Amino acid sequence: MADDLEQFRSEVRSWLEANCPEEMRQPVRDERDVYWGGRNASFKSDAQKQWFEACRDKGYTVPEWPKEYGGAGLSPAEGKIFRQEMAAINARPPLSSFGIWMLGPALLHFGTEGQKQRFLNEIARGEIRWCQGYSEPGSGSDLVSMQTYGEDKGDHWIVNGQKIWTSYADEADWIFCLVRTDKENKYQGITFMLFDMENQGVSTKPILLISGNSPFCETFMDDVKVPKSYGEDIPAYVGEVNRGWDVAKYLLGHEREMISATGGGDRASSLGSVTSRQGELDPVLRAEMAMFDVDALSFTAMSEKFMDELKANKGHPAQPNMLKYAGTELNKRRHELLMAAGGSAALEWDSEESGGGKTARSWLRTKANSIEGGTSEVMLNVISKRILELPGG
């Protein structure tokens, strides 16, 4: 067994060596540095295209998904080795998407064979880009109060309502959307629908963020016709009608893991060593960074432990909430410190030297980490209730 794994490791290593272009081993600097796929996608460079295609053909865009759904069918132990070898050469993810992080895991768990064949393959091959239609203006933390309504018309629904904060809705091809199908039943009256954003009646309006970018939108549904089926064994909803809340919650667990990992979690190097002006740091700032590194490097161990336990089906099911909370709070702190280390140069908003305000804009963007995918307060509420079993509402 151990020998097999070592054999696997050396195979992966030489495959990466041969297939990952040098350019794809540089740190990700902006969103376009990672390929997101979709009908209207374009590659930023030849290297990006080459890297994506090599991974896609090998199933490495989603290494642990079964081969028949576009993955490489790696075991948990192999998956871990794959991630370690990717990290060792600093390889960029070949493909990023909400399909991979969110919808995919939900389909693997709840989907029909027909849905898996179609949608998982489309995701793994980067053909369809998905967005997440959960939040509404009046329903954020209290998501289950959502009102977007689908009226049953026999073989289809007519959907009306509004979603908000829909990340990349203006670039996405399809949406996985929570729609109320029973007004009498709060938890058991929501259906997890899948539909094409090109359907008549779907429109989006970008919202400008404080970072100056605009990756999220208001999404309007105005008499949108959603068929109940896309073909044999391909229903237009995941799980059962009116049981979408179970799917929604399952998916949120994965979303939270993903967000915590992009947080303070997956970095092996210390913060002090990545700031360029190490020698000149004020002593108190240096101490503050060292304290951050203590927390961040410890958190990295927690993430690893969590992943190992997850694959072995151990650990408390509500733990992703703890990781999401801790990881995102750390990431915000990290960026506060990067701003402090950068000084007045980091304040620059659009100069060439600052890469168009890279440090400042990233700092502002991280403030959303503890809001998106469920706020820190909601995470703490879940921990208190589900893990600590504290009494009360």
Place this chain on the structure above:
Amino acid sequence: MPLYHDDDQAMLADSASQFMREEGAINKQLRHWRDRDCKDGFGHGLWEQFGEMGFTGMLVDEDDGGLGMGHVEAAIVLEEIGRNLTPSPFLASSVLAATALKHGSEDLRSRWLPGLIEGKSVFTVAIDEGPKHNPQRIGCKAEKSGNGFKLNGKKAFVLHGASADMMVVAARTSGSDDDTDGVTLFAVPKDTSGIEHDARRLVDSSMATHTSFDDVELDGDAVIGEVDGGREILNAMLDAGRVGAAAEGVGVARGAMDMTVDYLKQRKQFGKTIGEFQALQHRAAHLYAEVEIARAVTIKAAQLLDGGSEKAELMASVAKAKVAKAAGLAVREGVQMHGGIGMTDEYDIGLYMKRDRALQEFLGDQYYHAERVAQLSGY
């Protein structure tokens, strides 16, 4: 002296508050100029109104045509500036440069102060040479040349440098970069040849320049105070500026806190107003405590400065650091408690976060000043 505002100060606070709320409001000034990509980062019309209100020359001696007020009064105006995020050259011109000019010759004062008092002239200061505040190191060199000086070197983070009619420059006239002695301050007029401004927009939509001096010829009478005797004036200027920046920071903190508490009273989730959740109530109450404490130490530092106390230096650093912590907390809690809407450009809470960041950095952040507190306390 009691640590609250006397009747005159309370009246000043009322009129400054009303003025900034009406004339200096976010939509009227900050967003207005930002959305027009204004190269000054503030409105000259508003600056003239500052003059009419008597703000511009409030720290200038009565003999020089000013109001002869103190740092407590300047702090009152700055707090209102902070609350409304009003962009203006007040801190750099009326606090920092005006403090330096107090030490200037009769000639210098009569050349520059009338324009300031009227709100026609804009000043700035050029101290730091790198991305972090470090006034100990002055590498810019002013060498004797004829009756005057030749200035060479580079300065960074010069607030609205390209818009300033006069810039107070800290330069070295003897010794080496890190020496305490050998520093001289110069009042450098705008169009002197050999000056180059590289203007940058900052995160809070204000402007700052990287400014370089290439054989800039200065008259001997551009010297503020004595040749080689600039360190003490520089320190006085820095203390005044730090207390001023702290006062503005208190205003930013209060503005952000007020908006947030308001939002807690309006937004409903789970069939309740979110302000009903004790998890948020305690944090709002904690924030209130921190902001009140920060405000108290800022008034204290301003009073000590006005009284010429030897503890003023220490308390200026305490105030700058404490306000940075409290205002940082206020803007972070503000965005977080607004949820998704806090991340949008449409809402003002993010603007408070941006302004706070720039203010934190100006004249030393909390880490710099905590270190200074340790040093001044002898450990």
